[in-house]
Amino acid sequence: MRVTPDVVASIRALLTGDTAEYTRTGETLDRTGRQARGALLSAAFFTAADRRFSKTGTPADVVTFVGNLRARHGLTEELDPRTAERLLLATFTDEEIDDIGPRVRGEHFTILLVGLIMDEQLPDAELDAFLDEARVLADQWLAD
Amino acid sequence: MPELNRRPEGTDRPEQELREQRPRGLAEPGRHLTNAPVERFRWSEVELDPPEWAKGVDRLDDLPDGEELTEPDPDKTRRTDKIRQVVVESYDEVSDASAKIVNAVDKMFGPRPDGQAHTQTRPDRGPVMSNPHLSDVDAGSVASALLTLGIVAAELTRRVDRLRGSNQK
Numbered sequence: 001m002r003v004t005p006d007v008v009a010s011i012r013a014l015l016t017g018d019t020a021e022y023t024r025t026g027e028t029l030d031r032t033g034r035q036a037r038g039a040l041l042s043a044a045f046f047t048a049a050d051r052r053f054s055k056t057g058t059p060a061d062v063v064t065f066v067g068n069l070r071a072r073h074g075l076t077e078e079l080d081p082r083t084a085e086r087l088l089l090a091t092f093t094d095e096e097i098d099d100i101g102p103r104v105r106g107e108h109f110t111i112l113l114v115g116l117i118m119d120e121q122l123p124d125a126e127l128d129a130f131l132d133e134a135r136v137l138a139d140q141w142l143a144d
Numbered sequence: 145m146p147e148l149n150r151r152p153e154g155t156d157r158p159e160q161e162l163r164e165q166r167p168r169g170l171a172e173p174g175r176h177l178t179n180a181p182v183e184r185f186r187w188s189e190v191e192l193d194p195p196e197w198a199k200g201v202d203r204l205d206d207l208p209d210g211e212e213l214t215e216p217d218p219d220k221t222r223r224t225d226k227i228r229q230v231v232v233e234s235y236d237e238v239s240d241a242s243a244k245i246v247n248a249v250d251k252m253f254g255p256r257p258d259g260q261a262h263t264q265t266r267p268d269r270g271p272v273m274s275n276p277h278l279s280d281v282d283a284g285s286v287a288s289a290l291l292t293l294g295i296v297a298a299e300l301t302r303r304v305d306r307l308r309g310s311n312q313k
């Protein structure tokens with residue numbers, strides 16, 4: 001199983017705010033496609049968080065990021081602050097996240113990923129390069 | 145032992161003859177084309193910070209070799225594995241586009257224009273040329289007229305008085 005171009009296009013639509021396209025493509029995916037999209041979302045979240053926090057980030061930076069994200073976009077219901085902070089901390093510390101349910105984890109992965117990419121304000125070419133890097137990691141995960 | 149500096153055969157003509165056959169514009173070997181002073185190259189050592197790609201290394205011997213370059217960061221590998229092990233069983237659920245996610249992302253990007261909220265110029269109407277505004281008699285005009293009349297009256301009065309004075313004399 002590998003990440004296909006239409007799965008990448010689906011995540012790209014999400015990261016550019018085209019939720020209608022993201023939802024539409026989600027409805028056309030079969031089980032294999034959904035697994036590939038889940039792997040790509042998770043890998044993209046890890047890649048984006050690693051870029052943002054792994055070199056110079058601190059737990060305080062994570063708290064600030066999550067707080068700003070919730071306040072700026074009014075995401076008090078959609079984003080639980082402690083869950084979001086733990087998921088981000090897990091990408092560069094020893095924080096364990098296996099007690100967080102898969103659905104909550106997926107929702108938070110997705111919202112945090114969009115927030116991280118929005119902050120980066122990547123041009124089209126760099127967004128494509130980012131997705132390509134995430135796709136490589138997702139393919140590794142799917143192959144294991 | 146062969147004589148290394150011996151001229152090739154057929155080039156035994158005198159140097160003067162060779163110089164005459166040399167095309168114009170070509171200088172003799174060892175002679176500069178111009179008389180401009182020649183700047184001599186000077187060797188100098190400049191202290192520079194090592195470039196970013198060198199990661200603080202300023203000697204070739206200290207640069208990492210191929211094995212070190214390809215070796216991944218063990219911490220990052222461990223963290224990546226940790227995330228993978230957690231999510232590997234639930235890719236389907238991560239992928240599901242719940243209404244919560246769509247609602248959140250829509251909030252983050254803000255409302256999208258629906259195409260009806262923008263005012264547009266109707267295509268069947270050209271620019272409308274309005275007539276220049278002609279003002280009616282206003283208070284300022286009345287004041288200006290009264291002031292002018294007062295000045296004229298005062299001047300007439302002054303002249304009449306002058307004429308009367310001259311007639312009396």
